[in-house]
Amino acid sequence: MERPYWVSLTSGYDRNEVLTDLMRQYGDDVWNFAFFLTRRFDAADDICQEVFIMAFKGLYSFRGESSVKSWLLTIARNKSLNYLKSAFIRKVTLLDKVIPRERASPSAEAVMFDRLESAELWDHVMQLPRKLKEVIILDYHYGMAIKEIAAMLQLSEGTVKSRMFRAKQRMSELLKEEREYGI
Template sequence: MFQIELVEQCKSNNRKAQMELYRQYCDGMYGVALRFVKDPDDAEDVLQESFIKAFQRIHQFRGEVTFGAWLKRIVVNRSIDFLKSKNQKMVEFKDNYLQVAEDDDWTVEDGIALETVREAIETLAEKYRYVVQLFLVEGYDHGEISQILGISDTASRTRLLRGKAQLKEILKKMTYGTGS
């Protein structure tokens, strides 16, 4: 059955169609939640809450993006809300006066494993970690990141730039044991 048909049936509260959409997306969305919350049990909780919210609000899905992209945004937002509820408050950032230089170079030295990069991302300050993860791992652009995190486009760009600089320093220390 085509996705749009499943979504339309879900809008009519068809439980079989809901189960089919769940089956199609649960593994991928679990992975998204796990990348944020880090604990398998918490990721399962976030996943279930995200699907409940998605099915409660499925009438708001207009098809402007794929259902998967729409659902992924719900999972990301729910994951961030979960982290906030665990007293990991996000820091407000005033950025009206900032000018951001673009830096699209995300290369790392040969021999640095993907797992090492992931570990390094985990050590970033929270305000940088979220932006780096949303941009680099989840593939969101600055406009989407600013909406998800409730920050301006400029703050997203600034945090990404600073997060990347911190990430390079962390990787240097992990690789060579020094920051110099």
């Protein structure tokens, strides 16, 4: 639930308290979205931290033209895409595929996915191309409206609807293949 003071934040508010409140309320959403886009635990940690640092610096400039959640997820999306474009990550990702790293204990994300009844469905979502994956995640996981998704991704509502249709169509194909071939 949105807090009204975020829309009209002025310099009289304690930014540390507001930031703590933002992190408590949206921290998991930001981390999960970064993980969905990057598929890397370490990257999601770093990106989440960068998002809240950026939000802390820009608290007083938030104009309330979108929800706070959309604002934070937009920052997370941009940071994730920049991360994926970097030459460093392409090299590290390739190295991880050649020499896989072992995790000492399961992450919170892994535990969460294990508990979800729809874990295999999310596995299929993760196989989709990024453009299709984004709209599915923002719609079904975060419950955002088409208009809000369009504004966040800087696309027309028609494009979002088209991507949503293609994503659902591709998901149907993947599920049908799984049932038929046991893939």
